[in-house]
Amino acid sequence: MRDRWAREQVLGLAPDASSAKAAGGVAKPAKWGGTGCDDEAVWGECQGSGKSVYRACADLAGPAFRCSCPSRKFPCKHALALLLLWSDAAVDAGPRPAWAAEWVEERRERADRADRRRASAAAKTRDPKTAERRERRVDDGLAELDQWLRDQVAHGLAAAEKAPYRLWDDAARRLVDAQAGALAGQVRGLAAIPRRPGWPGRLLAEYALLRLLVRAHQRRDELPAGLRDTVRSRVGFTVPQEEVLSGGERVRDLWAVIGSRDTAQELLSTRRVWLRGRRTRRPALVLSFAAPGTSLDASLVVGTEVDAELAFYPGSQPLRALVADRYGPAEPGMPEGSSVRGFLDEHAAALARDPWLDRWPAALGSVRLARDEGGGLYAVDEAGDALPLRMGDPWRLLALSGGGPVTLSGEWSPRGLRPLAAWHEDEGTVVL
Incomplete structure (x- = not known):
């Protein structure tokens, strides 16, 4: 049993x-x-x-x-x-x-049918002529995007502030037609940048990262293998799960499940589950997807630790992974939190390897909550270093901490840390 x-x-x-x-x-x-x-x-x-x-x-x-x-x-x-x-x-x-x-x-x-469909799709992708045709379509699509980016900067960003979403949607649709789906999602996301003070600078920075990606793909033959894999992934070239499981880097550790977040986009729901190895201190991201009416993978529960071997997708900063093998049931556990400075040093090193990183997992130990003069909420560690928190309703986290220290996990982005879970001495694990 x-x-x-x-x-x-x-x-x-x-x-x-x-x-x-x-x-x-x-x-x-x-x-x-x-x-x-x-x-x-x-x-x-x-x-x-x-x-x-x-x-x-x-x-x-x-x-x-x-x-x-x-x-x-x-x-x-x-x-x-x-x-x-x-x-x-x-x-x-x-x-x-x-x-x-x-x-x-x-x-x-259904699972067997899905496995057969994936195997069939992988076999089709490996066809040399099919792969060559896609490479040409992507090259043409990125050349068009390069011209579009230069036009946006040449015409100035003032008009973009009041431009309709169609400006970015049209560019994204052309990338979809060019089979550069991941890049299309990044372009479409530009329309959602909040129109706040400093908005043009934020948009210009996003344009610069897109141009860097275009140029990197155009010079992909000159890049190191890991960076080339990262660029291809950011553009939209996928690696079949079978290849990851058979040839990806394998890491066995006691993995703490430190946070999970679900997002819905059009007709697909996505779950991001963040892990951190107790021995290796290495972060990992496990993704699952679900169509309407189906459930997302719930096998990795926040607040537990699982002895498992992960297979990592290739890249200059390997982060996404698949659970290849488990060695026993999950047990309750909490991550070993770092200081704010330690986290920022880790993130800076990861960003140097992959400049297009938009999220990075954080696990902060012994942090207290504080507000600045403007009412902004921060996580402050024992050294007095702080990270801004980004959350809609902070009261549950405030009530949990009660002014005391907690271990806090979340997703870090340029807009701040989005808390996902907290560990309290008396209350245990609380999913936020």
Whole structure:
């Protein structure tokens, strides 16, 4: 029988604090019937309001969740409550009912079909003529982007402040047609730069980074192998997962899951999970994607540590990785935080290797919260060094710290640190 998860690990799957709280109210054995579990899944039927009975099932390998309730959250409170009961040993092993067996089997079949599609796509990409045609299209698209960038600077940035989004969308669409999808996303994102004081300087800096990327791609044959891989990735050339797993750099460590953030763009949801190795002190980023109606990978839970071997994608600053092998279940744990100066030194070294880095994970130890005269919130370490925090609602973090020190993790960008999780001496792990 699979080892049961700790309660903290289950609650770490909750999409928000309200779902975790609601699950606690539903996790009562009297509300459930037909519960059971085996090595792969947990299932049960929950009595809802009125005469409604909701069937919930969790695939432990994903993990993935299904519930017949109308909630649009993944996982919903019923799936979380079922896992809480399982964690507390209130769900016994038993034969899988037909409705649960059918769902788990469908998931396995979909995964097999997806693997076959990826293998077919990889084989098509490896065709020399197909690859050559794409290289030519990308070269032409980047040459057009180079001229567009020079035109924007030559005409001045004053008009761009009131320009419609179409200015950047049109340029992005041409890059999509040229099969430079990643670069198209960067260009489209320029339209979202806030029109605040100093906005033209920010836009000019983004234009400069795009021009640097264009020039680097045009001179890719002269670049070191790692930097060439980074440039190709930033433009939109992908590396199949099979190649990463077979030939990527492998690093085994006890990886602390320090933060997770979900974003939605058009018809695709993305989850970024940040890890940090306890022995190597190395950061890693694990990405997962989901189409509407499907759930994101929830196997890496914030506040846990997992003994695993990661396979890193190639690049001058390897950061994105795949979980290649696990050596045991995840256990509760917290990262070893650094000072603000130590973090900034690490980020500066990473930026020197990859000047297009837009996010970098931070894990700060023993920091307190403080405000400046303008009301801005900062994380201040024991040496008095500070980082600006970027968050919409700071009250949960303020209430957690209570003026005391916490270990704080987040995503660092030029706009500040976006907190993702905090560790408190009494409260444990809190996902922000």
